[in-house]
Amino acid sequence: MKIDTLEGKHSVYCVQVPSGRIMVRYRGKVSIQHNCNFALLYKGDANALMRASTLNYAEALDSYHKWWAAVPNYKRWCDQKELEIKG
Numbered sequence: 001m002k003i004d005t006l007e008g009k010h011s012v013y014c015v016q017v018p019s020g021r022i023m024v025r026y027r028g029k030v031s032i033q034h035n036c037n038f039a040l041l042y043k044g045d046a047n048a049l050m051r052a053s054t055l056n057y058a059e060a061l062d063s064y065h066k067w068w069a070a071v072p073n074y075k076r077w078c079d080q081k082e083l084e085i086k087g
């Protein structure tokens with residue numbers, strides 16, 4: 001197992017449940033989300049997200065952009081690792 005640390009103050013968790021829906025309450029606010037999607041965690045695109053979910057392309061594209069906007073430190077880290085791999 002390899003664990004990498006991202007700079008930032010937020011924790012990121014990936015959750016999978018049989019129903020596919022996760023309800024979280026944080027600071028008095030409720031959020032209902034879908035299962036974590038590894039397609040985005042591993043730099044997949046909106047098409048990969050669409051294939052791995054019940055979203056249509058427009059919904060998948062919107063989710064894709066929102067995901068990366070919500071985790072800018074992770075995106076920078078992924079981009080850096082991608083450059084390291086390409087050499």
